[in-house]
Amino acid sequence: MSSSDPDLSRILPRVLIVSRRTVRKNKFVDFVGEYHLDLIVGYGAVPVIVPRVAGIHAMLDSFEPIHGVLLCEGEDIDPSLYDAGADNDEDGLTPEQLEAVRRLHPSDAAVDHEKDSIELLLARRCLERGIPFLGICRGSQVLNVACGGSLYQDVHQELPSRASETAVCHMDYANYDGHRHPVRVLPGTPLHEWFAESLDGGEMMVNSYHHQGVRRLAERFVPMAFAPDGLVEGFYDPDAYSPGEGKFIMGLQFHPERMRKEGSDEFDYPGCAKAYREFVRAVVAYEAKLAAAASGPVRGRWAVTAATMPKLSHAMEKQRKVLVRSLSLAKNMYFGGSDTQKPAAEAERRDLDAGAEFLETAALSSQQEKRLKQMGATVRNASGYLNSTLKVSEDREAAARALMAKMSAAQLSSLAAFYRAMGAICADLLDAKLQPTSPTLHE
Numbered sequence: 001m002s003s004s005d006p007d008l009s010r011i012l013p014r015v016l017i018v019s020r021r022t023v024r025k026n027k028f029v030d031f032v033g034e035y036h037l038d039l040i041v042g043y044g045a046v047p048v049i050v051p052r053v054a055g056i057h058a059m060l061d062s063f064e065p066i067h068g069v070l071l072c073e074g075e076d077i078d079p080s081l082y083d084a085g086a087d088n089d090e091d092g093l094t095p096e097q098l099e100a101v102r103r104l105h106p107s108d109a110a111v112d113h114e115k116d117s118i119e120l121l122l123a124r125r126c127l128e129r130g131i132p133f134l135g136i137c138r139g140s141q142v143l144n145v146a147c148g149g150s151l152y153q154d155v156h157q158e159l160p161s162r163a164s165e166t167a168v169c170h171m172d173y174a175n176y177d178g179h180r181h182p183v184r185v186l187p188g189t190p191l192h193e194w195f196a197e198s199l200d201g202g203e204m205m206v207n208s209y210h211h212q213g214v215r216r217l218a219e220r221f222v223p224m225a226f227a228p229d230g231l232v233e234g235f236y237d238p239d240a241y242s243p244g245e246g247k248f249i250m251g252l253q254f255h256p257e258r259m260r261k262e263g264s265d266e267f268d269y270p271g272c273a274k275a276y277r278e279f280v281r282a283v284v285a286y287e288a289k290l291a292a293a294a295s296g297p298v299r300g301r302w303a304v305t306a307a308t309m310p311k312l313s314h315a316m317e318k319q320r321k322v323l324v325r326s327l328s329l330a331k332n333m334y335f336g337g338s339d340t341q342k343p344a345a346e347a348e349r350r351d352l353d354a355g356a357e358f359l360e361t362a363a364l365s366s367q368q369e370k371r372l373k374q375m376g377a378t379v380r381n382a383s384g385y386l387n388s389t390l391k392v393s394e395d396r397e398a399a400a401r402a403l404m405a406k407m408s409a410a411q412l413s414s415l416a417a418f419y420r421a422m423g424a425i426c427a428d429l430l431d432a433k434l435q436p437t438s439p440t441l442h443e
Contacts, residue, residue: 013067043280068283071139132248140251147218194271206254246286294424
């Protein structure tokens with residue numbers, strides 16, 4: 001990226017993806033599958049990879065703002081997190097069965113406690129805030145566990161029906177990408193809408209790679225697809241699904257991103273990419289909602305009604321009126337301009353000084369204090385301030401216009417939303433700093 005290119009991570013919605021850890025050349029390597037990244041970028045969002053490192057869950061606030069979360073493959077979830085075996089009279093798998101599972105699935109049966117902690121925290125944050133969430137494979141299991149559901153520790157060992165006519169191979173180590181098995185898609189669900197033109201008798205063939213799966217689906221979710229053995233292959237929250245309004249909570253046990261024709265990047269079905277398309281659509285809408293919410297209240301930030309105004313003492317009320325008059329005079333001078341400004345009377349000068357003193361002595365950062373001292377100068381000399389401080393640099397404006405002329409309409413829209421949000425944050429902080437403990441200023 002050249003120095004003249006815009007920083008997309010600042011103007012496009014951000015989707016957090018937690019990496020998976022492996023060992024390469026005796027060193028840990030964190031990675032995310034390229035198909036996930038390509039699809040997120042292709043539909044207009046920026047993937048932000050959260051490294052699977054110790055303590056990162058305590059630093060998630062540094063990844064804000066979060067506009068969406070995509071969780072995908074990884075190791076088995078710690079069974080203690082969903083109380084394995086509590087759904088029946090058994091106590092889960094026996095030690096002998098667990099050992100057999102570990103031998104058969106050595107790379108998947110290990111538990112990564114750090115990844116569990118990070119992803120469950122992210123899933124619950126999405127559920128609490130209404131942030132769009134898409135879970136693929138393990139990600140769907142994390143979502144179910146985060147909402148109180150449970151899992152089969154091993155589908156082959158625990159799924160009740162293993163009759164030959166309904167048995168399903170859910171993973172094929174010898175044919176990872178090419179393996180397919182049938183699923184039945186339920187009408188009236190997003191999955192049915194996406195794949196409607198490709199369904200054969202309500203069924204389609206999907207790629208999967210897992211030995212665990214949903215045992216008890218959390219109450220808030222509705223199933224969208226089942227494998228012939230009864231395993232849930234997809235689910236969503238119908239009360240939190242409206243992509244155009246920024247709502248999307250969904251889990252898919254199968255891998256739509258890997259369902260491609262042999263030797264090609266062409267998808268098996270047109271609907272394969274729609275899960276990502278609609279997810280990113282929700283992410284974009286959610287980001288726009290945040291920006292609108294942040295910028296909306298700024299205009300009326302200083303408005304206080306009689307019902308909400310606290311009772312002031314006589315002295316505080318007198319000082320409030322002095323400050324209000326001072327700042328009002330300064331505002332009139334500012335908007336009146338230097339051509340129409342008349343010399344202030346001595347009484348007005350005293351009132352102006354009160355406002356200037358307040359602005360100059362407020363507890364602010366050095367930069368804010370410098371700017372407000374300049375505003376104090378405006379109170380005393382509006383024309384000088386207008387001529388020296390408010391003049392926009394023509395060269396900088398021309399450079400900014402040239403840069404933004406190269407951006408797409410979507411990028412310009414996102415850039416405007418970003419700076420509206422930043423303006424709202426600045427106004428909030430300035431508001432807080434301009435509120436003295438006593439007296440209280442209202443206007």
